[in-house]
Amino acid sequence: MTTKWNLNDRNKARVLFFSYLAVLIATENVYSFMLFNSFLAYAALEISYLLPLFRPKSKGEWPASLLVYLLFLLMSPNVFYIVTDLIHLNFFSFRYTAGLVVREWWNFSLLVTGVLLAIFYYVTMVRVIRNLLAGSRWSGIILFLFVILQSVGIFIGRFLRFHSVHLFTEPFALLREFLNAITRDALIFISLITVLQLLIIWIFATTPKENAHE
Amino acid sequence: MSDWMMFTVMTGLSVLTVAFQMYMSISLYRLEESALWALIGLLLPFGLNVLIYQAFKLEPTVRHNLGELPANRRKLWRRVHLLLLLQYMILFGVIGWFLSPG
Numbered sequence: 001m002t003t004k005w006n007l008n009d010r011n012k013a014r015v016l017f018f019s020y021l022a023v024l025i026a027t028e029n030v031y032s033f034m035l036f037n038s039f040l041a042y043a044a045l046e047i048s049y050l051l052p053l054f055r056p057k058s059k060g061e062w063p064a065s066l067l068v069y070l071l072f073l074l075m076s077p078n079v080f081y082i083v084t085d086l087i088h089l090n091f092f093s094f095r096y097t098a099g100l101v102v103r104e105w106w107n108f109s110l111l112v113t114g115v116l117l118a119i120f121y122y123v124t125m126v127r128v129i130r131n132l133l134a135g136s137r138w139s140g141i142i143l144f145l146f147v148i149l150q151s152v153g154i155f156i157g158r159f160l161r162f163h164s165v166h167l168f169t170e171p172f173a174l175l176r177e178f179l180n181a182i183t184r185d186a187l188i189f190i191s192l193i194t195v196l197q198l199l200i201i202w203i204f205a206t207t208p209k210e211n212a213h214e
Numbered sequence: 215m216s217d218w219m220m221f222t223v224m225t226g227l228s229v230l231t232v233a234f235q236m237y238m239s240i241s242l243y244r245l246e247e248s249a250l251w252a253l254i255g256l257l258l259p260f261g262l263n264v265l266i267y268q269a270f271k272l273e274p275t276v277r278h279n280l281g282e283l284p285a286n287r288r289k290l291w292r293r294v295h296l297l298l299l300l301q302y303m304i305l306f307g308v309i310g311w312f313l314s315p316g
Contacts, residue, residue: 010278011269043302046265050295052281053288064296071299131279165306 040078077153082118
């Protein structure tokens, strides 16, 4: 085997993740929570790369494959969740008519960078899933269900304040609280996040086949 | 979590981590016959060794689709990634315990 360092989307995502982490650690900022959130998003992206490897080819491979696919489903909402972290821009008042405050715009840049990275991870992840489903006539429906699951996961994380780790430590409490929290407003939030994801998929996550028509 | 329970979990995690590092070191040495790769396999923890080998060596050879690995390599990398995910799941369990209120 020869060593070939190719900065494709996968390696770009890796380089950007570690660089972003380094900047968050080395500089003064108020968004230290992005360290863990970005790590979870990046972990979900790396697990998505494993999906073709864990596609079962024999009966004996099913248990391990199910475990990895389930883990991916549980972790994947962490990617688009970061987009909702934009609400934390409210840490600053941004009274721009009173003058420019560099500290505000430095933190603004850091948070927006994290969100842009998350959108990049999301698009890359969706491309992996689309490739995995290529050839299946249910691919569109499966992808749509996946998007809705993401929105539900984001709702659980954002409003019920459950973390990915609680899926392992408190699965029943999580399910119970979610069922209690389904209201009209919750459904509106889930719908809005679904539309945002579909918009990003439509704009950015095109397949090579779709691009070939241009 | 009692002290004894915590000690057991942390010991288990440490043993798993050390065993994984040794396994990766031996696997990478067998694959590459290189002391440098063996060292990377041994010293870089929590999957950094796997990540580096994957990015530099593994993915370019299968056109960035791990599903295209030949059968013998496929078995090895399924095992490696499963062990790695197991480490992270235990680690998450421990972190989750600390994050849980009460």
